[in-house]
Amino acid sequence: MTSNASAPVRVGLIGAGPWARAMHAPMLAAGPQTHLTAVWARRSEAAAALAGAHGAVAVADVEELFERCEAVAFAVPPAVQAPLAVRAARAGKALLLDKPLGADLAGARAVAQAVAESGVVSQMVLTKRYHPATRAFLARARQTKVTGARSCYLHGAFLDGEMATGWRLKEGALLDLGPHLLDLLDAAVGPIVSVRATGDPRRWVELSCRHENGAVSQASLSGAVRLPRPRTRIELLGESEEVVWDSAGAGHQESWPLLREEFAAAVRSGVPGPLTAAHGLRLQELIAMATP
Template identity: 70%
Template sequence: MTTPASPSPTATPSPSAAYSSSAPFPGPPVRVGLVGAGPWARTMHARMLAAGPETELTAVWARRPEAAREVAETYGARAAASYDELLGSCEAVAFAVPPAVQAGLAVTAARAGRALLLEKPLGPDLDSARALADAVAEAGVVSQLVLTKRYHPATRDFLARAAGLEVTGARSCYLHGGFLGGDLATAWRLEHGALLDLGPHLLDLLDTAAGPVVSVRGTGDPRRWIELTCEHAGGAVSQASLSGAVNLPRVRTRVELFGPGEELVYDTAGLDHEECWPVLRAEFAAAIRAGRSTEIDAGRGLRLQELLEQALPR
């Protein structure tokens, strides 16, 4: 799952808050079913999909029926009695569940011909991620990753500017204290740590901004602090510091690129992450109607999972 950037993940804003869009969407809204009813499902997936106009939240299914019913009623959807019922009510499925759960259920949805809105990482390990990516490719369905930062205009501006740079080295960090307690201190995060949860974000940015990563190695404990060293195809070397178990007043995400020219810095401290969701929703719906995934798809998720596997401390 993606780590929420907002400081109040338990709040459930109005479905229309910060999600309205005045741009006309060609054709009827995409009917999306949601799997999961936890804090991230409530505060991001459900309200984003229900806000439209590009999507319509049709049904919610979770292992806890009462939780699914609460989310569904809040956003004008219905609670599905089973996963099969959910699949029968929609043309796309969004997942807001732990990686091990997503990896299995998403394969079933792909084989049923449903488009997929997937969390990162794709699965708890490389084998499960590859099985999911293979199922998506074999079924020919549209897929898209919730790599939150990729949908913010500031991130896209940073990556566009980075494309014109000669990068010699880079350093980056993604740090917060969410694993110390609260909604983010979930079982899978506490087991796997920051590498699987936060690593996809930084590896995606470094792989895109500094050139394709050809090797990565990690040191430390992913449950406390892990340091990654990446070598890039163009000769650049980068560092990434990851932790979800440090006491900070707010999330700290930063990427610095260095080379013969001026440094280029990307910092999320001043970004409003609410700007990401309308972009994500619109691009997912447009990809479904066009029958063609964006570059941020299950294939990209598999690429990141391969890097995560390399980075595991041995």
């Protein structure tokens, strides 16, 4: 790893699909804290196109990608991410990980264990957590005694379009959207100690969460409902005035600067933030608890 603490972190990207094109590649290439150096994907033509669009190099395999970077970002299905993240951690690379951490609890545990044993920095891309509005909401939540909470994450991306494929259609909203909402409820209300689920994750699933402080929260998840725009909302209720967070008008791009800055700072200092692979494992444990 470079000794120049102010130098951009050299990041290799694994994946060249819709999320890599829309988020990872432009965010990492924009800098100044990071520099996108290389892209690898199972479809070499997609990797070449994405790398060329952002001044990076398309590489033939992950070992070559590891040689060209000091951190690895993942934009691939969870069943692909988990084993490659283990390899990257063992190669001494910092990890920028997508959610869910693995396709199942065993995969998630393998990643978290590899990170712990290798001592590398890890950070989860829970995009909403890096938005200024979310940070303001969580700051207010910390000053609020919550009795109960209602929340939802709803959209129609599983009905058609680029996201209506593969693991998302098979596993549904619990594994795809659940990490986001459980993470926010855990942070806003208090640590979740139990989760119960009813419904079909491929259509609509309801979660009932019990928190360490005695509060109860509800979460509605669906990727198969037609809406004008995605709807993510949390309402915190108690003896004082309600505290509400709503994603309306909050674009992903507004989260990129803080996400990039915090990841680069963690890599350069060697001190990870709170959203590590261990946190990703905790979210996966909650999802496993809720799996119908």
